[in-house]
Amino acid sequence: MENKKIIKRSVDFAKWYTSIISEANLIEYGLVKGTMIFKPYSWSIWTNIQDILNSYFKEMGIENCSMPLFIPYSEFLKEAKHIEGFAPELFKVTEIGEKRIEDPYVIRPTSEIMFCHYFSKNILSYNDLPLILNQWSNVFRVEKNTRPFLRNSEFFWQEQHGIFSNEKEALDFTKKMINLYKKFIEEYLCIPVLMGKKTEYERFAGADETFTVEAIMQDGQALQCGTSHYLNQNFSKKFNIKFQNKSNQFEYGYQNSAGVSTRLIGAIIMSHSDDNGLVLPPKIAPVQIKINSLFADKSIEVKNFCKELSTNLSQKFNVKIDDTDKSIGFKLSEGEVSGIPIQINIGPKDLENGSLALVYRHDRSKEILNIKDVDINFIEKKLDLISKELYKKAKENLDKRIVEVSTLADFNENISLGNFVSAFWSGTEEDEKKLKETTGASSRCISDETKQGVCFFTGKKTNLKVFFARAY
Amino acid sequence: MENKKIIKRSVDFAKWYTSIISEANLIEYGLVKGTMIFKPYSWSIWTNIQDILNSYFKEMGIENCSMPLFIPYSEFLKEAKHIEGFAPELFKVTEIGEKRIEDPYVIRPTSEIMFCHYFSKNILSYNDLPLILNQWSNVFRVEKNTRPFLRNSEFFWQEQHGIFSNEKEALDFTKKMINLYKKFIEEYLCIPVLMGKKTEYERFAGADETFTVEAIMQDGQALQCGTSHYLNQNFSKKFNIKFQNKSNQFEYGYQNSAGVSTRLIGAIIMSHSDDNGLVLPPKIAPVQIKINSLFADKSIEVKNFCKELSTNLSQKFNVKIDDTDKSIGFKLSEGEVSGIPIQINIGPKDLENGSLALVYRHDRSKEILNIKDVDINFIEKKLDLISKELYKKAKENLDKRIVEVSTLADFNENISLGNFVSAFWSGTEEDEKKLKETTGASSRCISDETKQGVCFFTGKKTNLKVFFARAY
Numbered sequence: 026m027e028n029k030k031i032i033k034r035s036v037d038f039a040k041w042y043t044s045i046i047s048e049a050n051l052i053e054y055g056l057v058k059g060t061m062i063f064k065p066y067s068w069s070i071w072t073n074i075q076d077i078l079n080s081y082f083k084e085m086g087i088e089n090c091s092m093p094l095f096i097p098y099s100e101f102l103k104e105a106k107h108i109e110g111f112a113p114e115l116f117k118v119t120e121i122g123e124k125r126i127e128d129p130y131v132i133r134p135t136s137e138i139m140f141c142h143y144f145s146k147n148i149l150s151y152n153d154l155p156l157i158l159n160q161w162s163n164v165f166r167v168e169k170n171t172r173p174f175l176r177n178s179e180f181f182w183q184e185q186h187g188i189f190s191n192e193k194e195a196l197d198f199t200k201k202m203i204n205l206y207k208k209f210i211e212e213y214l215c216i217p218v219l220m221g222k223k224t225e226y227e228r229f230a231g232a233d234e235t236f237t238v239e240a241i242m243q244d245g246q247a248l249q250c251g252t253s254h255y256l257n258q259n260f261s262k263k264f265n266i267k268f269q270n271k272s273n274q275f276e277y278g279y280q281n282s283a284g285v286s287t288r289l290i291g292a293i294i295m296s297h298s299d300d301n302g303l304v305l306p307p308k309i310a311p312v313q314i315k316i317n318s319l320f321a322d323k324s325i326e327v328k329n330f331c332k333e334l335s336t337n338l339s340q341k342f343n344v345k346i347d348d349t350d351k352s353i354g355f356k357l358s359e360g361e362v363s364g365i366p367i368q369i370n371i372g373p374k375d376l377e378n379g380s381l382a383l384v385y386r387h388d389r390s391k392e393i394l395n396i397k398d399v400d401i402n403f404i405e406k407k408l409d410l411i412s413k414e415l416y417k418k419a420k421e422n423l424d425k426r427i428v429e430v431s432t433l434a435d436f437n438e439n440i441s442l443g444n445f446v447s448a449f450w451s452g453t454e455e456d457e458k459k460l461k462e463t464t465g466a467s468s469r470c471i472s473d474e475t476k477q478g479v480c481f482f483t484g485k486k487t488n489l490k491v492f493f494a495r496a497y
Numbered sequence: 498m499e500n501k502k503i504i505k506r507s508v509d510f511a512k513w514y515t516s517i518i519s520e521a522n523l524i525e526y527g528l529v530k531g532t533m534i535f536k537p538y539s540w541s542i543w544t545n546i547q548d549i550l551n552s553y554f555k556e557m558g559i560e561n562c563s564m565p566l567f568i569p570y571s572e573f574l575k576e577a578k579h580i581e582g583f584a585p586e587l588f589k590v591t592e593i594g595e596k597r598i599e600d601p602y603v604i605r606p607t608s609e610i611m612f613c614h615y616f617s618k619n620i621l622s623y624n625d626l627p628l629i630l631n632q633w634s635n636v637f638r639v640e641k642n643t644r645p646f647l648r649n650s651e652f653f654w655q656e657q658h659g660i661f662s663n664e665k666e667a668l669d670f671t672k673k674m675i676n677l678y679k680k681f682i683e684e685y686l687c688i689p690v691l692m693g694k695k696t697e698y699e700r701f702a703g704a705d706e707t708f709t710v711e712a713i714m715q716d717g718q719a720l721q722c723g724t725s726h727y728l729n730q731n732f733s734k735k736f737n738i739k740f741q742n743k744s745n746q747f748e749y750g751y752q753n754s755a756g757v758s759t760r761l762i763g764a765i766i767m768s769h770s771d772d773n774g775l776v777l778p779p780k781i782a783p784v785q786i787k788i789n790s791l792f793a794d795k796s797i798e799v800k801n802f803c804k805e806l807s808t809n810l811s812q813k814f815n816v817k818i819d820d821t822d823k824s825i826g827f828k829l830s831e832g833e834v835s836g837i838p839i840q841i842n843i844g845p846k847d848l849e850n851g852s853l854a855l856v857y858r859h860d861r862s863k864e865i866l867n868i869k870d871v872d873i874n875f876i877e878k879k880l881d882l883i884s885k886e887l888y889k890k891a892k893e894n895l896d897k898r899i900v901e902v903s904t905l906a907d908f909n910e911n912i913s914l915g916n917f918v919s920a921f922w923s924g925t926e927e928d929e930k931k932l933k934e935t936t937g938a939s940s941r942c943i944s945d946e947t948k949q950g951v952c953f954f955t956g957k958k959t960n961l962k963v964f965f966a967r968a969y
Contacts, residue, residue, distance in 0.1 A: 053615055056572055057602055060565035062615055065630065068562045090540045093532035093651055094566075094604075094635060095588075100528055116567075117592040118604065121639050122585045130529055132566075132590065132604075143525055143534055158537065163566060163635075167593050179565055 028362050033300050038244040043173065045294055048362050049303040052173045059171035059178030063287075066363070069311035070290055071181060075161060077213055077308070078183065078285070081205055087159045087185055092139035094163075095130040100138050103263050114166040116178070132165045137231070137282065140186035141264035148188065148278060150269040155194060157187040164286075174291035175248075175497050182286035188278040190270065192257065195279035196234075199255040202283035203236040206251035214289065215306040215415035216240045216296045217423050218250055219445070219492055221470030226457040232282075233257040239469040239492070241423050242295035245443020247469050247494035250292055253283035291497070296419050297387070303364030304386055306415055307408040314338055314404065315365045317356040318348040319372030331371055334399070341401050342408075361386060366411050367404065387411050387418075427492075431481055436493070440466040445494045449478035451487035466493045500834050505772050510716040515645065517766055520834050521775040524645045531643035531650030535759075538835070541783035542762055543653060547633060549685055549780070550655065550757070553677055559631045559657055564611035566635075567602035572610050575735050586638040588650070604637045609703070609754065612658035613736035620660065620750060622741040627666060629659040636758075646763030647720075647969050654758035660750040662742065664729065667751035668706075671727040674755035675708040678723035686761065687778040687887035688712045688768045689895050690722055691917070691964060693942030698929040704754075705729040711941040711964070713895050714767035717915020719941050719966035722764055725755035763969070768891050769859070775836030776858055778887055779880040786810055786876065787837045789828040790820040791844030803843055806871070813873050814880075833858060838883050839876065859883050859890075899964075903953050908965070912938040917966045921950035923959035938965045 030048050032040040046052050051067035054060070063071065079089070098117065118130040133139070140158065148156060161183045168176045185202060189195040207220050223235040232254035240248050260266070261277040270276045297304040307313055318331040328348065335344045345365075347356050353370060360368040361384075368384040375381055381399055383392045385407075394403075428444045430436045439446045450468070452460065460482060461467050472490035480487050502520050504512040518524050523539035526532070535543065551561070570589065590602040605611070612630065620628060633655050640648045657674060661667040679692050690710040700707040704726035712720050732738070733749040742748045769776040779785055790803040800820065807816045817837075819828050825842060832840040833856075840856040847853055853871055855864045857879075866875075900916045902908045911918050922940070924932065932954060933939050944962035952959050 053618060055565035055567070055611070056569050056614055057565060057567040060567055062565065062611065063563035065560035065562045069560075071563075072561065088537035088541075089544065090537045091535035091543075091653070093527035093529060093534065094637075095527070095529040095532055095651065097528050113594045115594060116590050116602070118588050119591045120589040120601065122587060129592065130588070139527070139534065142528055146525060165566075179567065181563070 028358060031302060045298055045303055046173050059168050061173055061177055066311055070309055071287055073309040082159055087157045090158050090160055092136040092160055094133055096133055096138050098129045098131050101131055116165050134164055134166050136184055141260050144188050145264055145266045148268045151190045151271055154190040155187055159183055159185040174287055180287050182284050184284040187281045192279050195281050196255050199253045199281040203253040206238050206285055210238060210250050213308045214293055215412050216292055217420040219470055224468045226454040227468055229254045231259050237470050240292055241426050241445050245426055247496040248292050251285040256280040297415050302362035305364035307366045307411050310366055312345045312365050313342045314344045315360045315368045316346045317368055317370045319353055322350060324373045326376055327371055327373055330376060387415055433481055436481055437464055440464050445492055447472060447492050448481050449487050450489050450491040451480035451485040452482045456482055465495050467496055469494050503774060517770050517775055518645050531640050533645055533649055538783055542781055543759060545781040554631055559629045562630050562632055564608040564632055566605055568605055568610050570601045570603050573603055588637050606636055606638050608656055613732050616660050617736055617738045620740045623662045623743055626662040626740060627659055631655055631657040646759055652759050654756050656756040659753045664751050667753050668727050671725050671753040675725040678710050678757055682710060682722050685780045686765055687884050688764055689892040691942055696940045698926040699940055701726045703731050709942050712764055713898050713917050717898055719968040720764050723757040728752040769887050774834035777836035779838045779883050782838055784817045784837050785814045786816045787832045787840045788818045789840055789842045791825055794822060796845045798848055799843055799845055802848060859887055905953055908953055909936055912936050917964055919964050920953045921959050922961050922963040923952035923957040924954045928954055937967050939968055941966050
């Protein structure tokens, strides 16, 4: 049973995206422009992401904490580059009750300043280092054109902030974080990414280096999935964060910061979903298995068997029983729109035949199996296979879109085709700005390749190779 | 080794409270008045509380979601009583970047309005009911006198909002929530509470009934630990939340809401802690067992044994090894100030003797045991016993402070003694207001007792009995 409310990708990819979001019950809009209500289904995807990352954070010695939402505007003016980067995007509290306040409160666009304040008060000597913290929170940025999960005035993220006693440790940890993001996004979200440094122009305001993981969506637009910044002493100098080093001298700390956000949910949708609805990677799916019972109201055997199967599989997976009196077609299509990896249909006939019909979301295939074969072990293997197949399909999309170009004409053509263009680059920040304005393409990350070539834009020799694409 | 920085309770209870908070590394102040940084230790207490309540919420069919922080001020004006209750306490965003906005955004003091908005869009028929949601979030209220965990401009809580198809279901669920809070606070936080209805004067703005759980702190002041509100159709009528009932007529939904907040951490501190530092209930302690290794640097046996013991106990408990080169006295006192339920000292001599020294925080007792006896089973029993003993001690404080009075003189005397006064009451809201202004005591909850008596304030006959106390 096809869901007519879902727009076809080929007709209008943007409309398809928003139709998936509403049909799969992910989002309801808030009352203020650019704000969203996370319905239980999307919030549960986000909390699954949190749980997985938290387990890695624990292994890495990252401790969770919580910073205040309000930051005095005056504090923002301390880090020039930082404020430059954020000024136009700030929400400001200027009234308390009916009273106006002198120094407005900025609603955090990020908590760099608060972490710096914290570090300055909690670090005395090298014994206190490294101090590696993280916060899961809502952050706020004014957005002209908002889009669920991708651009919202309020969104959720994790921001990890670490302070170290030397450059190497800080830089190593910066890389450790971007590698964790790559692993997480590829293994758990089944989305292949390109990993690399940002160009100076695309770098985070206040960072010496920004590392990024970039994915390509089904429409050929890139999506930045996570970033890790090496801040060196830029913030510690501005916020006077000193520690006494082993030779008893006061030294400014070396910092990093890194984060991923609810944008990841947008990446999941645009990487895997199809014209029939959402497709969720098994490892973060709120419901991994939906048991559609048929005539459960009439057949006590069916009702009991569903309960039994659910109890058994629930030991390891998120299982949901649908024993409403809706038609089987309706039940299947609900499960399909919601992107549930595996649906199992169970009716009186199936029990007679001792067989079950399994329906797989990722390739819409169907399989009839003996009841006894459908156990935890089978489901586990199947879900792993589904993850691999989702990744493989997304990887094919990425690979076929990576195109090397050497002329501006080729560049323009491939960008408009929705490709991930790799090219030698020796342009200035000005050039990059101009290129973005004229072609809509931005540099996503620097390639590891080191051989020399000629910049397609300036014609100069260079050994810098950069990936460009239109991006969300 | 005594921590001199901790003020004695007998000297100044308020200063004792704040000294515990700083010495136990719970809080760092934010940059805006009334905001706090939750250090990893206190944040981990809060996340433990979240995990436990979430498991109960799941059983009760409560789904987590997330509402936007911003609410248009105009929406607030819809529910007169509601705005009346909050107006002076609101933070308002009036500037975006440098631009002023027409309809300011209120920073949520609660999300009633957003949940109502959500319900109005997601409820069509009785089939959609009950719909029971919850959100874990930060909320904001302007506070003149702020105090960590107890009164903060920004604090964290859970707010559960349910909508039902009839009065009975809604009221039953309202009671179910307050009973859950009682169970949780008594069993997990080891704090005994009085449970009952609020008087009309103390009721939540917009509710028909407010149920509360009230605890008494060591200084005799009451602390409201959680509330559950029966909202009837008050909000559904204001926000036009209708559903089609079984007889196909449109009917306004029946709502409840309930919540507990980071105040609970304040309650934990003031219920159990002593002049030596924090005392944490085992079930929510971030570190349940601290292993203090002695000369681990010199003795590889000690190092290995600590590792082994920790690995073993970590299967079931939160264990931390302290193998720094600090002195044993220093290690013990750090563990004591942090309120870690059990500390285990391990040095070369202990291994020779095959014995271990265990130190218990709640009663500061010490016990020497054979190594082989210190296993998961022993620790489990011990932690349960500690929980029971903490509860018992707090219960004794509660019981001895509950005093029945029949005259205003007795009332005044017992209130100033820091007692939980029980008295017959027939006063008006005005009387209650006056009583609060003159004695500093507020009505905490209504007693279940139904026998008749004479109101100590009005002299009138009544069968309403109320608990009064000074409260945080």
